[in-house]
Amino acid sequence: MKRYSMRRxxxxxxxxxxxxxxxxxxxxxxxxxxxxxxxxxxxxxxxxTRGQALHGSEAYTHTWNDAEWRFINAEHRDLFAxxxxxxxxxxxxx
Numbered sequence: 001m002k003r004y005s006m007r008r009x010x011x012x013x014x015x016x017x018x019x020x021x022x023x024x025x026x027x028x029x030x031x032x033x034x035x036x037x038x039x040x041x042x043x044x045x046x047x048x049t050r051g052q053a054l055h056g057s058e059a060y061t062h063t064w065n066d067a068e069w070r071f072i073n074a075e076h077r078d079l080f081a082x083x084x085x086x087x088x089x090x091x092x093x094x
Contacts, residue, residue, distance in 0.1 A: 042054065057071065062081050
C-alpha cells in the first residue's frame with residue numbers, strides 16, 4: 001500500500017511541475033527590458049537579411065505581443081509587421 005502511495009505522489013508532483021513550467025515557455029513571452037523593448041532593441045529581421053545583429057532605431061518600431069520591436073529601417077519594420085512569427089526569435093529571445 002505504501003509503495004502505491006509513493007508512486008501516486010510522485011506522479012502528481014511530476015504533473016504539477018509540468019503545469020507550472022508551461023507559462024515560462026509560452027510563445028508570447030519575450031525577452032524585454034523595463035520599457036517593454038523586445039530583444040534588447042536588436043532588429044530581428046537583420047538576422048535574416050544581413051546575417052548579423054544590428055541595433056534597431058526608435059524611429060522604426062512596431063508593437064507586437066505587448067512588446068516594442070525596433071528595426072534599422074522601414075523596410076525591416078514592414079517585413080516584420082507582415083509576418084512577425086517568421087522573424088521573431090524562438091523561445092522568447094532568451
